[in-house]
Amino acid sequence: MVTVATWNINSVRLRMPIVERFLQEQSPDILCLQEIKCQEQQFPYEAFRALGYEHFAVHGQKGYHGVATVGKVPFKEFSRHDWQDNGEARHVGVELTDPGMQGMVVENVYVPAGGDEPDRTINPKFGQKLDFLDRMTRWAETIDRPTLIVGDFNIAPLASDVWDHKALLKVVSHTPLEVETLQRFMDAHGWADIGREHIKAPERYYSWWSYRAKDWKANDRGRRLDHMWASPELAKEATGHSVHEYARDWDKPSDHVPLVTEFTL
Template sequence: MSTLRIASWNINSVRARIGIVEQFLREEQPDILCLQETKAADDVFPADAFRKLGYVHQRLNGQRMHHGVAILSRVPLIDDEPGIWKHDWQANGEARHVGVRLEQGFHLENVYVPAGGDIPDVELNPKFAQKLAFLKRMTEWSETLTTPTLIVGDFNVAPLPSDVWNHKALLGVVSHTPVEVAALDALQAAHGWVDLGRHFHPAPARLHTWWSYRSPDWTVNDRGRRLDHMWASPDLAPRATAHKVCEPCRAWLKPSDHVPLITDFAL
């Protein structure tokens, strides 16, 4: 194997959408798939469906009907450092992180950042306060990293003006507010993370990963946002050879409102 292909996807219920997950795995053949918002406790996660496709190495952190993350892999996963692979950055027991060490020489961290509710005010909206606290704890964790790391997932923040369909219209909308962007910028600076999406597709190029279900036809108005990300440590980023957003998946049968990301790494 000369390339390691890693995919990330907020699937918005893995059991409801196992059909398109299987379609994606057959078409794109990632070596590792990181899922967010699986909405399934570990004992009902469709593990056998992944095993049948060769994804026999699995790390799950599930929760009934809410949240949940998973790493499914055709290559071995190592989790021999107890206590570091399931962080509770929101300090409330929600299943929002799972991580592993890879034989290829780096750590893989899969995270689902809280959406933050509808009101961008910490006094009026506890969910927004929790989101900012989550990002702050991630930032503190990032400052301690000494191992090459890839962090992927639904960060629920579109940081750049070109990461949303209309910058001015969304400045007061949760996911693109200045306070959230500042929090994400602080997280990125804490480890010198390289944003692989914008590394391979520099701003102001259009690059969306999410479209609301509320739009009758998401392709007509294209009101997308880039909420999903893949970030690499500075010493890992040079090994990334390609990155793409699998936008056609948004049009598949019973789609997630998010689409997958894929990055290839040279070994």
């Protein structure tokens, strides 16, 4: 069995205490972090090593974005794609090398948020987000091995992935154009949405709550921005999936919570 977790941590150095708590409680084999907000030499390697995580693939940049994959099981860095086409650190892929897991690829991605206006003519960031997804789609057409892609996709595709479907149809992250663009990415490889394989729609499923809400739990205006999608053959090996909402209540939390999927390979 191998367990993989994904979490937009919103600054790994600032939130290392809750990362440590999560790893001590859940102990996933692989943890994929997004928005680490540090350069590679600033990453807290020793804190992870103290918890038994000896393997790293870190793609960082100063102050913004950045992704990192850490593991208790061995892997080698497999790829770094510039789907943003501007040098931002938004992706790293690893290939597991442990016997029994060999050949499985875990892709860790942080899709741009896309700004506030869902119109690329007045908001270049929205156009960059759509173009990022188009580049991911062309890449997905070439995949030839069991692959898991995880991370902050910054899109909540289903009506039950948001607190109010009608209210958010014109809000970036849930617009029909974004949902259609993400669907093209799904179709390009036949990805299985592991979260929704295990938590069936229309059951409520959120992974992000804004910091603006004084009481996120009572307000519960969440969105499912974080995803774990698997190649068709790998999806058949997924035996469990969990959303760790309680982490949103921890001290100095991220606005996202961790997701964990278990595989029997």
